[in-house]
Amino acid sequence: KQEVTQIPAALSVPEGENLVLNCSFTDSAIYNLQWFRQDPGKGLTSLLLIQSSQREQTSGRLNASLDKSSGRSTLYIAASQPGDSATYLCAVFNAGNNRKLIWGLGTSLAVNP
Amino acid sequence: EPEVTQTPSHQVTQMGQEVILRCVPISNHLYFYWYRQILGQKVEFLVSFYNNEISEKSEIFDDQFSVERPDGSNFTLKIRSTKLEDSAMYFCASRAGVGDTEAFFGQGTRLTVV
Numbered sequence: 001k002q003e004v005t006q007i008p009a010a011l012s013v014p015e016g017e018n019l020v021l022n023c024s025f026t027d028s029a030i031y032n033l034q035w036f037r038q039d040p041g042k043g044l045t046s047l048l049l050i051q052s053s054q055r056e057q058t059s060g061r062l063n064a065s066l067d068k069s070s071g072r073s074t075l076y077i078a079a080s081q082p083g084d085s086a087t088y089l090c091a092v093f094n095a096g097n098n099r100k101l102i103w104g105l106g107t108s109l110a111v112n113p
Numbered sequence: 114e115p116e117v118t119q120t121p122s123h124q125v126t127q128m129g130q131e132v133i134l135r136c137v138p139i140s141n142h143l144y145f146y147w148y149r150q151i152l153g154q155k156v157e158f159l160v161s162f163y164n165n166e167i168s169e170k171s172e173i174f175d176d177q178f179s180v181e182r183p184d185g186s187n188f189t190l191k192i193r194s195t196k197l198e199d200s201a202m203y204f205c206a207s208r209a210g211v212g213d214t215e216a217f218f219g220q221g222t223r224l225t226v227v
Contacts, residue, residue, distance in 0.1 A: 034216065043119075043220035044156070044204060089156065100146070100158040100169060101216060 002027045002094050006104035013080055014112050021075040021107045023090035028068045031093040035064050035075050038087045038106065047088075048075075080111045115139040119205050119219035126195055126226055134190045134222045136205030145188045146206040146216070147180065149173075156204070162188065195226045 003026045013019055023033070035047040048057045048064040050073065056065040063076040073090055087108045091101040118137045126132050138145050147159040160170045162180055179191045188207075192199055205219045 036218075041202075041223070044206075044218040046215055046217060049215040091156070100161060100171075101148070101156075102158075103156040105155050 004104040117219035138207030142207035
């Protein structure tokens, strides 16, 4: 059974720092992986989709990498800003069943001015 | 930019009442989903829907729940006889296809059962 874990659970950094959020999954046979942002009490905003054949994706200050063999993905945020404060979730579509996303609990990020 | 829209944003209901959560997926998408997130817990899959039928449902999605696509645009989740433990954020999502396609989510409906 696929399990997704995110470390750390919470992170507080000063503005301007570069930071890395980690996501691991127990079954490496995934179809793709998505990173989401969730503001408190709000919806899920898709940040990046890494397809199974890709190793990384970039969008602005965000870069996500994927290493399927080791069951890991990282989300790198460059030059963090207070507006980046949110919870960041990763989720995977399993290769054997690509109908549903399996989710991590998220990393709660606070970027302090 | 196309988006998934959900209504209402917040619903309060009494235990035992029926609620209907509404979603308008992105217009050319073919696959539709409901997920829920109980406060402080992981997002959980409830059901997937394709070609006017359920393609998969989780253990959570018992006889209390049903989904419908009554017309070409709406996708609804009905919860009969709500329980306190149904209180959660409910998210609708859609995808253009399976495979390497992105899932797009609505802003959610916060359901509070009192």
